[in-house]
Amino acid sequence: MKKLWLLLLLLLLIVADVFLGSVRLPAAEVWSALLSGESSDFVSKIIWNFRVPKMVTALLAGMALSVCGVQMQTLFRNPLADPYVLGISSGAGLGVAFFVMGTSALGTYTPFPWLSDLGTAAFAWIGALAVMLLIVAASKRLKSNMTLLVLGIMIGSAGSALIGLIQYFSDAPALKSYVLWTMGSLGNVTGNRLLIMSGLCLTGLLISVFNIKDLNVLLMGEQYARSLGIKLSWVRNKIFVATTLLAGSVTAFCGPIGFIGIAVPHISRMIFNNANHRIMIPASALTGSCMMILADIISQLPGSQSVLPVNTVAALMGIPVIIYVIFKNRAVEL
Amino acid sequence: MTTTLEIHDLSIGYSKRAPLFKQINARLNGQKVTGLLGPNGIGKSTLLKTLAGLMPPLKGSIQPAVTGKTDNLCAFVPSQPPRAAHFSVRDTVSTGRYRYTNWLGIEDQEGKHMVSEAMELTGISHLADRNSAGLSDGEFQRVAIARALIQDTPLILLDEPTAFLDIANKRAMGLLLRKLAAEENKGILFSTHDLSLAMEHCDLFWIMTPDGVLHQGTPAEMEQNGTLKRLL
CATH class of the missing domain: 3.40.50.300 (P-loop containing nucleotide triphosphate hydrolases)
Structure with a gap:
């Protein structure tokens, strides 16, 4: 019942996201562009090349980050865990920093300037993957998930330190484009890039569904999981692969989008009052895509000419929600 | 035997x-x-x-x-088993059948029956739909035993x-x-x-x-x- 209600809300937001934007378009024209294709080139271009891909990106990013957040919170039995807790965002950030600022910091030229958009995504993804491989390698030796959490935080800090170093030596334009990447954007993912991102995210979501059974047991502690004959390192690796596919891909194409991954699991727990992952995974996917699309609508400032960075909007919109959840409910308890 | x-x-x-x-x-x-x-x-x-x-x-x-x-x-029951909040007692017990449930952890008819039986035997049937984090120590200890019982170990x-x-x-x-x-x-x-x-x-x-x-x-x-x- 609640899921149906959320699904309706999502449909409403999807429609609103396509109809509203910084360029004001008459609703009738948007309709005809969507349904019959009989509209001016200008309107149809805005709708099909910009708004629809952006809406799909927001939908995917919201799902991916939230489903990833649930898994991290369960694995570490920690309500503060988010998709980036293992250092994936600093891994991705480091990749992008190398790509965007490395050339200016090292005093050479960008070898493939025509590749720069896809190059950013590729380097971000490679950075995230490198961090994940490091964690998987360490995971075999580390028995406790808590030790792993500390390792993740250390890797994150090391990444940030290296990024700082590159920033220090890079020139102003390169620095600016890096900072813009960190603010997040849903608007740069179209065509082939959207196809790649969808493929990666859907694979990650599929793996997450196959993680449900193990996640439920992990919520009751590592010792219990092992006493049931579960191989912890195998389960952890499955979760890490899902995390990299989900959070790594979103970060690669949209930049590090904070808040959604940590907040949405708590909001879903509050709405559904059931921590069973058979409920939590689909519920978080739904709630997350609603939040992300809402953030996108707000960031367009419908009716005005300017656009806000989506990261800022997500945080400003969501932090009050989280504070409300904390005070009103004890939903943060895991 | x-x-x-x-x-x-x-x-x-x-x-x-x-x-x-x-x-x-x-x-x-x-x-x-x-x-x-x-x-x-x-x-x-x-x-x-x-x-x-x-x-x-x-x-x-x-x-x-x-x-x-x-x-x-062997099934093992620690002295204070960690509890999952917002997790019903029935679902908690059911995780004990990890080896026997399907890929999503869903019970078949026989499994559901075994879960009910284990709860009956340990005297927690009336708590089946309660949030396991809200139970007393004594009640949760019984949930942990039901969960161990259902692992089907000798x-x-x-x-x-x-x-x-x-x-x-x-x-x-x-x-x-x-x-x-x-x-x-x-x-x-x-x-x-x-x-x-x-x-x-x-x-x-x-x-x-x-x-x-x-x-x-x-x-x-x-x-x-x-x-x-x-x-x-």
Whole structure:
């Protein structure tokens, strides 16, 4: 019942996201562009090349980050865990920093300037993957998930330190484009890039569904999981692969989008009052895509000419929600 | 048919250079309630975890003997099992059937029936839809036992199952453990510091003494030969 209600809300937001934007378009024209294709080139271009891909990106990013957040919170039995807790965002950030600022910091030229958009995504993804491989390698030796959490935080800090170093030596334009990447954007993912991102995210979501059974047991502690004959390192690796596919891909194409991954699991727990992952995974996917699309609508400032960075909007919109959840409910308890 | 665990020359602990307890030779009997007694820090929990396969033995062997299965032998119940908030008691118990449920962890008809039976037997049926984080220690200890029961192992090991319980719940726990041994053919091994409870409900004692010996025998034998006195 609640899921149906959320699904309706999502449909409403999807429609609103396509109809509203910084360029004001008459609703009738948007309709005809969507349904019959009989509209001016200008309107149809805005709708099909910009708004629809952006809406799909927001939908995917919201799902991916939230489903990833649930898994991290369960694995570490920690309500503060988010998709980036293992250092994936600093891994991705480091990749992008190398790509965007490395050339200016090292005093050479960008070898493939025509590749720069896809190059950013590729380097971000490679950075995230490198961090994940490091964690998987360490995971075999580390028995406790808590030790792993500390390792993740250390890797994150090391990444940030290296990024700082590159920033220090890079020139102003390169620095600016890096900072813009960190603010997040849903608007740069179209065509082939959207196809790649969808493929990666859907694979990650599929793996997450196959993680449900193990996640439920992990919520009751590592010792219990092992006493049931579960191989912890195998389960952890499955979760890490899902995390990299989900959070790594979103970060690669949209930049590090904070808040959604940590907040949405708590909001879903509050709405559904059931921590069973058979409920939590689909519920978080739904709630997350609603939040992300809402953030996108707000960031367009419908009716005005300017656009806000989506990261800022997500945080400003969501932090009050989280504070409300904390005070009103004890939903943060895991 | 009962499964018995033969323990031969077992050393337990965290470091090979300094084992906690050495040369344990014992036999754990199915269908019997065995009480594990000994002073704090002597290695009762470590022994239970080693037998349950949660820690590797430093030396020696733990072999199933007489009959029965070779894997999935022991279920383990820690003294304060972590609880998952917003997780119903029924779903919590059901996770015990991890090996038997489908890829999504969903029970078939038979599984659902087994979950209900285990809850009935442990006296938690009326709590089935409650949030497991909201239960009392005594109630959740029963949930953990139901979860262990359903793992379908011949042996259940419990680490101080009565440590956080009041007098009435302690007694009820003792009766429950005996019922599991008698009616469900489970071999029970539990550690405790409550001597009177152990005297009342155990068929056998394992007593770990500071001189590094594990004594086995019935409560009456242990009282006669003076081993019990050494705990005081």
